[in-house]
Amino acid sequence: xxxxxxxxxxxxxxxxxxxxxxxxxxxxxxxxxxxxxxxxxxxxxxxxxxxxxxxxxxxxxxxxxxxxxxxxxxxxxxxxxxxxxxxxxxxxxxxxxxxxxxxxxxxxxxxxxxxxxxxxxxxxxxxxxxxxxxxxxxxxxxxxxxxxxxxxxxxxxxxxxxxxxxxxxxxxxxxxxxxxxxxxxxxxxxxxxxxxxxxxxxxxxx
Numbered sequence: 702x703x704x705x706x707x708x709x710x711x712x713x714x715x716x717x718x719x720x721x722x723x724x725x726x727x728x729x730x731x732x733x734x735x736x737x738x739x740x741x742x743x744x745x746x747x748x749x750x751x752x753x754x755x756x757x758x759x760x761x762x763x764x765x766x767x768x769x770x771x772x773x774x775x776x777x778x779x780x781x782x783x784x785x786x787x788x789x790x791x792x793x794x795x796x797x798x799x800x801x802x803x804x805x806x807x808x809x810x811x812x813x814x815x816x817x818x819x820x821x822x823x824x825x826x827x828x829x830x831x832x833x834x835x836x837x838x839x840x841x842x843x844x845x846x847x848x849x850x851x852x853x854x855x856x857x858x859x860x861x862x863x864x865x866x867x868x869x870x871x872x873x874x875x876x877x878x879x880x881x882x883x884x885x886x887x888x889x890x891x892x893x894x895x896x897x898x899x900x901x902x903x904x905x906x907x
Contacts, residue, residue: 729815735782753843791835843869
């Protein structure tokens with residue numbers, strides 16, 4: 702498999718060149734990603750969809766994350782990112798269906814890995830049941846939903862944990878999930894990133 706080549710940027714969003722993905726993370730170079738958050742309108746209120754990352758993932762294995770996301774390669778534009786939704790979730794969406802929230806720059810730093818992303822963030826108003834999802838199990842172990850109101854309270858520091866419901870895959874079997882999750886269960890995107898997502902969802906569904 703050819704190594705992924707990503708466009709690199711300076712701190713001001715100006716293109717500086719291109720580099721292999723591993724080098725981009727090792728050196729902490731800014732690069733582009735595609736993020737798609739699924740939101741559902743339920744009778745009791747909004748729900749937000751979270752993927753459970755596969756235990757096979759090199760980074761942040763087994764943690765709750767953006768519904769679907771991935772890197773944009775050097776030759777790609779944000780519209781190309783919709784492939785991540787189909788690959789990871791088995792759901793077909795079109796670019797015009799998505800609600801853009803703009804570019805959110807943020808950083809995740811851990812030993813040997815400095816992730817500086819310029820994330821092109823989108824919302825998708827989902828109407829499909831969880832059973833309609835067909836997960837790419839080497840990437841995504843499960844899919845869950847949480848009350849958006851509870852999600853807001855979690856990242857606003859008003860509650861210590863929220864209830865998540867859905868399933869994880871065990872081969873071809875869906876194993877139910879109905880449990881509490883605190884912040885330690887989430888990929889450690891900056892809190893400011895989660896708060897911007899919350900603001901974008903709130904404005905969209907106002």
